[in-house]
Amino acid sequence: MSIIVFAENSQGKLSRAALESVSYARAIADQRNTQVIVLCAGKLDDDGGAGNAGAHKVLVDSSLPSSDGQAITSAISSVIDSSQGDVVVIAHDHTGKFIAPRLAAKYNTGLATGVTSLPELGADFIVKRNVFSGKAIATVKLEGPVKILSLIPNSYPISNLGSTANVEQVNLFDGKSSVKVREFRSTNTDGHIPLPEAEKVVSAGRGMKGPEHWGMIEELAKELGAATACSRPVADIGWRPHHEHVGQTGIAIRPNLYFAIGISGAIQHLAGVNGSKVIVVINKDPEAPFFKAADYGIVGDAFEVVPKLIEAVKAHNAKH
Amino acid sequence: MKILVCIAKTPDTTSKISFTDGDTRFNEQGVQFIVNPYDEWYALVRGLELKEQLGGNLTVITVGAADCEPIIRKALAIGADDAVRVNSNIEDSLVVAHQIAAYAKGKDFDMILTGKETIDHNGSSVGGMIAELLDLPYIALATKLDMEGSTALMVREVKGGDEVVEVSGPFVLSAAKGMAEQRIPNMRGIMAARTKPLELIEAVPVNSMTKVLNFTLPPAKASCKYVDPENAAELIRLLSEEAKAL
Numbered sequence: 001m002s003i004i005v006f007a008e009n010s011q012g013k014l015s016r017a018a019l020e021s022v023s024y025a026r027a028i029a030d031q032r033n034t035q036v037i038v039l040c041a042g043k044l045d046d047d048g049g050a051g052n053a054g055a056h057k058v059l060v061d062s063s064l065p066s067s068d069g070q071a072i073t074s075a076i077s078s079v080i081d082s083s084q085g086d087v088v089v090i091a092h093d094h095t096g097k098f099i100a101p102r103l104a105a106k107y108n109t110g111l112a113t114g115v116t117s118l119p120e121l122g123a124d125f126i127v128k129r130n131v132f133s134g135k136a137i138a139t140v141k142l143e144g145p146v147k148i149l150s151l152i153p154n155s156y157p158i159s160n161l162g163s164t165a166n167v168e169q170v171n172l173f174d175g176k177s178s179v180k181v182r183e184f185r186s187t188n189t190d191g192h193i194p195l196p197e198a199e200k201v202v203s204a205g206r207g208m209k210g211p212e213h214w215g216m217i218e219e220l221a222k223e224l225g226a227a228t229a230c231s232r233p234v235a236d237i238g239w240r241p242h243h244e245h246v247g248q249t250g251i252a253i254r255p256n257l258y259f260a261i262g263i264s265g266a267i268q269h270l271a272g273v274n275g276s277k278v279i280v281v282i283n284k285d286p287e288a289p290f291f292k293a294a295d296y297g298i299v300g301d302a303f304e305v306v307p308k309l310i311e312a313v314k315a316h317n318a319k320h
Numbered sequence: 321m322k323i324l325v326c327i328a329k330t331p332d333t334t335s336k337i338s339f340t341d342g343d344t345r346f347n348e349q350g351v352q353f354i355v356n357p358y359d360e361w362y363a364l365v366r367g368l369e370l371k372e373q374l375g376g377n378l379t380v381i382t383v384g385a386a387d388c389e390p391i392i393r394k395a396l397a398i399g400a401d402d403a404v405r406v407n408s409n410i411e412d413s414l415v416v417a418h419q420i421a422a423y424a425k426g427k428d429f430d431m432i433l434t435g436k437e438t439i440d441h442n443g444s445s446v447g448g449m450i451a452e453l454l455d456l457p458y459i460a461l462a463t464k465l466d467m468e469g470s471t472a473l474m475v476r477e478v479k480g481g482d483e484v485v486e487v488s489g490p491f492v493l494s495a496a497k498g499m500a501e502q503r504i505p506n507m508r509g510i511m512a513a514r515t516k517p518l519e520l521i522e523a524v525p526v527n528s529m530t531k532v533l534n535f536t537l538p539p540a541k542a543s544c545k546y547v548d549p550e551n552a553a554e555l556i557r558l559l560s561e562e563a564k565a566l
Binding site for chain 1: 333334337339357358361413414417436439440441442443444445446447448449450451452453455457458459460461473476477478479480481482483484485486487488489491494496497498529530531532533534535536537538541542544545546547548549552553555556557558559560563565566
């Protein structure tokens with residue numbers, strides 16, 4: 001019996017979402033009195049941080065192509081078969097989204113994508129997952145020879161056990177790949193923080209009245225160390241780039257802090273941000289629906305409030 | 321080009337979410353249903369653009385009951401050539417994937433396109449499952465798809481950016497925003513949709529390995545703490561000291 005984690009390699013270390021998956025897997029392993037085995041592609045610096053997060057063993061396959069889902073699925077299944085893996089945990093990000101379903105189909109087994117909490121391990125394997133774009137929770141029972149879970153990033157804390165895991169080099173790739181990577185294009189340009197993984201986000205909408213007023217949004221984001229985002233209408237009319245659109249038909253994010261400035265808070269927008277830990281709403285309309293979803297709010301004119309916030313953040317940064 | 325686009329029926333984006341039958345079923349009372357936006361706006365439209373550019377045929381498939389007919393006709397009105405409905409009430413992603421894979425097997429589709437996830441189940445699974453069942457490459461969260469001769473060129477979202485990948489041969493893809501723009505069907509399309517072929521096929525028996533026991537609503541949030549607009553610095557203090565969010 002073992003808990004298998006397929007971990008994304010982020011320049012020699014496990015990505016943050018992968019480390020969260022390791023800690024989550026360790027919590028299950030401890031309940032089941034078994035071990036966590038991590039499989040990683042590429043080259044790792046030592047154990048990539050896996051041991052500290054809870055892994056007992058790390059298998060590193062430097063030849064495994066990280067963009068070929070068939071190759072990765074096959075490699076994970078070798079590990080499942082050789083270690084009697086009975087649970088697999090992968091981050092519910094671009095990695096988990098192309099691998100977890102393949103594994104479930106391969107083993108004809110139960111799959112819960114988008115989990116945020118640990119499973120109940122009684123007679124049945126039961127776990128909760130988010131549905132209806134975060135508006136509801138489904139409690140599901142998984143059956144089959146190996147249970148596949150994908151964990152939403154920023155839902156489970158990374159442990160700090162102070163240990164390192166055994167690292168073993170493996171070669172599970174048979175050399176045949178159908179997916180060729182032509183190019184990786186980074187969005188980490190000009191110090192802009194990529195939106196999907198940002199811990200803090202400053203978002204704005206039609207209340208800004210025009211694209212020329214976004215300077216203060218970008219400045220607030222810069223002072224906070226945040227990424228910028230926007231509501232759908234301002235992306236559709238070209239005030240902001242499409243990749244900034246958060247909402248039901250854009251992307252869903254789960255930052256620790258989400259500032260919503262001049263956004264009314266339509267259901268479709270909320271669906272994209274309801275996983276945020278802290279939501280701050282700034283809107284001059286006291287009836288704006290977003291205030292019902294907010295932790296903190298200021299009813300006021302963004303053009304007056306945001307500059308004051310920028311000054312306050314600068315002062316805060318100077319002291320910390 | 322032989323293109324298969326998988327579409328699902330979902331509640332529309334403004335629907336009130338509530339449950340019935342002891343919280344085991346979504347309450348459909350008063351709910352309008354639509355084609356899952358990621359399937360319609362991104363997968364279907366891009367498929368149609370490629371078909372228009374390169375010639376060929378585009379089939380839409382859905383796994384569902386007779387009440388799926390309106391969404392099938394919508395897809396046909398937007399431009400699909402023909403449609404298939406697998407008669408099944410089961411919403412388990414793997415069961416659905418088995419139905420689509422069974423239909424697609426041996427039919428030599430150049431590509432099978434889906435949206436990245438449905439807005440109700442958020443499973444993000446069916447595409448990857450179909451790919452595994454048919455032993456095909458799967459590119460998830462694709463924002464661009466172009467054909468260079470017989471090679472497919474795709475852009476997919478990854479950590480810190482995106483990746484341009486190429487695949488020769490048939491593949492499965494899930495489409496995200498950026499892939500295409502929503503198309504509104506015109507009158508001619510709506511009229512033509514009425515007589516385009518809609519094939520009804522029976523489901524293959526597959527056991528479900530994932531069962532929904534019940535649904536619950538998330539805990540209600542505490543009410544908003546308001547800060548005076550004249551005192552913006554107080555908000556920063558609260559975020560730092562109380563919320564520990566800075």
